[in-house]
Amino acid sequence: MKKIYAYRVAFILALLVLLLAACGEKSQEDVLAKLEKNMEEMTGYKAKAEMAMNTGQEEQKFNIEIWHQKEDFYRVALENSLDQKESQIILKNEDGVFVLTPALDKSFKFQTEWPENSSQPYLYQSLVNDVFKDTEAAFETTENHYIFKTKTNYQSNNNLPSQEVYFDKDTYTPAMVKVLDKDQNALVEVNFSNFEMDPSFNEDDFTMEKNMTSSDSADEETAGQVQETASEDLTVLYPLFTAGSENMEKKEVELENGSRVILTFEGDKNFTLIEEINHTAPVLSSPQEVNGEIVNLGNTIAALSDNTLQWSYNGTDFTLASDELTREEMIQVAQSVQGQVAK
DSSP states (O other): OHHHHHHHHHHHHHHHHHHHHHTSOOOHHHHHHHHHHHHHHOOEEEEEEEEEEOSSSSOEEEEEEEEEETTTEEEEEEEETTEEEEEEEEEEETTEEEEEEGGGTEEEEEOSOTTTTSOOTTOHHHHHHHHHHOTTOEEEEOSSEEEEEEEOOOTTOTTOOEEEEEEETTTOOEEEEEEEOTTSOEEEEEEEEEEEESOOOOTTTTOHHHHHOOOSHHHHHHHHHHHHHHTSOOOOOOOSOOTTEEEEEEEEEEETTEEEEEEEEEESSOEEEEEEEOOOOSSOOOOEEESSEEEEOSSSEEEEOSSEEEEEETTEEEEEEOSSSOHHHHHHHHHHHTTOOOO
């Protein structure tokens, strides 16, 4: 009887071990397999998130709406929480990649492989690709998340070498992303509040015409505010970061409907900063073509080419040009211009 009892106990214990194993945590390989399956089977997604950036002089926060339709259609609407009148849209359709500022009737068309050419903390497939590319990615689990710590690929910013990506345990969709600097400080944080897989889309959701059209009364009011700003005098802004150079000349050029200011900096790295009031056009204008990258400066999206950085903010167009500044230094100069008091 004792032997039979012992066998029964051993059998029950073995069953318990098997049951516990079956109910246990997923392995890194299990999670990777599920992420890969999601990528293969989904037709697209709609998501909402908040992104906080500490890469400039002050923290900037964006409300983001992300749409993706397979294979290659994207719409990323970024609204600055403190300055909603200059919301911007990154759009990719069969005609190319665009950055739109509807309130200013301003658009850039990029000759770029976005989003594949760089890490994108708010795009699901970009996060999954970063996880798969890093064969040394760290993996851990919490009560609600699977967490991967991976290398990043930011071509224009080497100060953000790694990230922590939190995937929801139930849906395997992104819940939070922390992009880290070399000291492991989170300089960019994206928190997803909603994620819908396989949604429906209208036929014109990814067209430039629909996304540049302002039908909302708030947008019409914004356009009026921008037009009113255009009639005012230009407030010249100076960068706090100058890469060891000094402002040697300020030249003002009178235009038909305003003025343009050209600031020349000389020293360790020579560069020129041009500022002028943006004038909204009465009809949809053709996009300005750029052979370069899309760069988020913190409170606006910029167009970065080999030696030029262009952006608009608060009704003013900025152009930074230099043959001597590195790409990272150009971004630092541009970020330090935002909101600085004129000399």
